Amino acid sequence: MDYLQAVFLGVLQGLTEFLPISSSAHLRIFPDLFGWGDPGAAFTAVIQIGTELAVLLFFWKDIWRIARAWLLSLVKPEYRGSLDARMGWYIIVGSLPIVVLGVLFKDVIERDFRNLWLIATMLIVMGLVLGVADRIGRNERQIKQLGLRDAVLMGAAQAMALIPGVSRSGATLSMGRFLGYEREAATRFAFLLAIPAVVGAGVFQLSEISNVGTATQGEANYGWGPTITATIVSFVVGYASIAWLLKYVSTRSYTPFVVYRVVLGGAVLILLGTGVLTA
Known part of the structure; x- marks a missing residue:
């Protein structure tokens, strides 16, 4: 694998991790389409660290405020009714479906x-x-009207993203919109809810990192240099995509993402049917 491929895959990961178009689908489709081979679990686990750091950095104030209020609510009753303390519980409960099923x-x-x-x-x-x-x-x-029932439903929707092509943010946003939440509110909670899932997935697969640079049959051989490059790129692009998406959804619909998903899915089906791609 060369550094140009690494940059491309880093950009792909950074863009698609947070947009409602499925990063796992893109990292499965495009390397195959270009004849690069399946990146494999080790490479994917490492470059996801970049996007995980982007989430933590972008939302560090929210994370700190929610974590502090939640911890204080465990020992001080006056904090238990605050939005931040409740949000801590909602994120924990909403994360359980994807963690258990994963x-x-x-x-x-x-x-x-x-x-x-x-x-x-x-x-x-x-x-x-x-x-x-x-x-x-x-x-x-x-978002201040979020309740436990809605957090559970959005968490269950997020768990569907264990199937590549669903999209973690897309499934959560869909449920949020069905429940009547504003686009920005649904998007913000989708990002917060994704933090335990995204970070947990990276930690869970840390054992795979030692396999980078080796390859099994059907997988590409990714060395440490290109892998680190892709991780850095995914962090930068991922951070920018979070900021852009939150600003975008304040005034616009998800229609462009819907069209893109349908077009990409249809194109892949055609390529599979004609033998250009193999399942």
């Missing part, structure tokens, strides 16, 4: 769910779901 079905996710037919179908289906949710969403609820 651990229980790790082998199935990494093996069976990487089928390109499934990924392309999920890109289209969940793209249409996002479009419908955004169109019928009532824009009447703000």
Whole structure:
């Protein structure tokens, strides 16, 4: 793998991790399309650290405020009714579905769910779901109105992203819009809810880092130099994409992402049907 490929994959990871278009789908589709081989679990685990750091840096004030209020609420009753303390519980409870299912079905996710037919179908289906949710969403609820039921439902939606092509942010945003939350409120909670899942996934796969530079059959051989380059690029691009998306959704719909998902999914299905790509 050369450094140009590393930069491309870093940009791809940074852009798609937070936009509702599925980073796992892109990292599965495009390396195959360009004949680079499957990046594999080790490479993916390392470059995800870049986007994880971007999330933590961008939301550090929110994370600190929520964590402090939550911890204080454990010993001081006067903090228990505050939005930040409640948000801490909502993030914890909402993260449980993806954590439990991710651990229980790790082998199935990494093996069976990487089928390109499934990924392309999920890109289209969940793209249409996002479009419908955004169109019928009532824009009447703000993040301060979030309750435990809604946190659980959005957490369950996030767990669907264990299937590549669904998109963690896309599934959470769709549920948020179905529940009547404003686009910015749904997007902000989707990012906060993703922190334990994204960081946890990276920590869970740290054992794979030692495998970078080696490759099994069907995987590309990624050395440490290109891997570190891709990680740095994914951090920079990921940070910028968070800021851009939060600003974008304040005034605009998710329609461009819906169109992109349907077009990409349809293109992959055509390429699979004609033999250009293999599942």
